[in-house]
Amino acid sequence: MSPTEALRAKHAADWQAITCHPFTEALARGDLPLDAMRWYLVQDYRFIEDFVRLLAQAIAHAPSLADAVPGAQFLAVITGPENTYFQRSFDALGVVEAGRDQPEAAPTTAFRALMRDAAASGSHARMLAVLVVAEWSYLDWASRVAPGSADLPFYFADWITLHSGPGFEAVVDYLRGQLDAAWPGLAPAEQAAVAQAFARAVALERQFFDAAWARAT
Numbered sequence: 001m002s003p004t005e006a007l008r009a010k011h012a013a014d015w016q017a018i019t020c021h022p023f024t025e026a027l028a029r030g031d032l033p034l035d036a037m038r039w040y041l042v043q044d045y046r047f048i049e050d051f052v053r054l055l056a057q058a059i060a061h062a063p064s065l066a067d068a069v070p071g072a073q074f075l076a077v078i079t080g081p082e083n084t085y086f087q088r089s090f091d092a093l094g095v096v097e098a099g100r101d102q103p104e105a106a107p108t109t110a111f112r113a114l115m116r117d118a119a120a121s122g123s124h125a126r127m128l129a130v131l132v133v134a135e136w137s138y139l140d141w142a143s144r145v146a147p148g149s150a151d152l153p154f155y156f157a158d159w160i161t162l163h164s165g166p167g168f169e170a171v172v173d174y175l176r177g178q179l180d181a182a183w184p185g186l187a188p189a190e191q192a193a194v195a196q197a198f199a200r201a202v203a204l205e206r207q208f209f210d211a212a213w214a215r216a217t
């Protein structure tokens with residue numbers, strides 16, 4: 001078992017809950033209440049702000065140019081097509097600028113703090129731990145439901161497309177490969193810190209979907 005597989009296996013119950021979450025199941029069927037989607041997108045756009053900074057730090061700490069390039073290409077996807085997806089969705093769902101001022105939910109605040117801490121740690125492996133959870137868990141739920149029901153509106157369909165398919169699988173393989181390669185060279189205390197960041201990120205991914213789903217029920 002690779003180090004990232006072993007880390008994921010330690011959190012199998014939470015991972016399963018994320019992968020089969022009622023929020024993403026409803027999104028893929030197309031019957032997710034739009035207010036829940038609006039709320040989720042506003043919260044997630046705040047998540048993206050710190051995610052971009054974390055990914056940029058990970059790129060800066062990559063051991064070589066070859067290790068940095070796939071991360072930089074992924075950063076271009078987040079700040080390009082994914083950023084545009086948010087703007088198009090806010091427009092289509094009528095989330096005007098003022099509506100984005102909704103209070104920040106506890107999992108959003110906690111996730112942002114985790115990403116900032118990882119970015120400030122100077123540890124490439126800790127940065128990767130958070131990035132791996134964020135992208136791998138999304139790959140797993142989105143691959144399960146892709147492409148979703150026929151005739152999904154784009155704000156549901158494109159969220160699945162952005163997190164599934166060969167291009168996104170390659171992103172996850174790259175991030176996991178970086179962490180798997182770094183792991184054996186880490187001191188035990190650093191491995192523990194990486195495992196802790198991984199565990200926290202898994203817990204927060206689940207809480208993030210739980211909070212969004214609470215808006216739908």
Ligand SMILES: Cc1ncc(CN)c(N)n1
Pocket residue numbers: 044047134135138205208
């Ligand atoms: C909370 C969260 N986690 C992960 C992703 C995938 N980029 C996301 N958009 N939001």
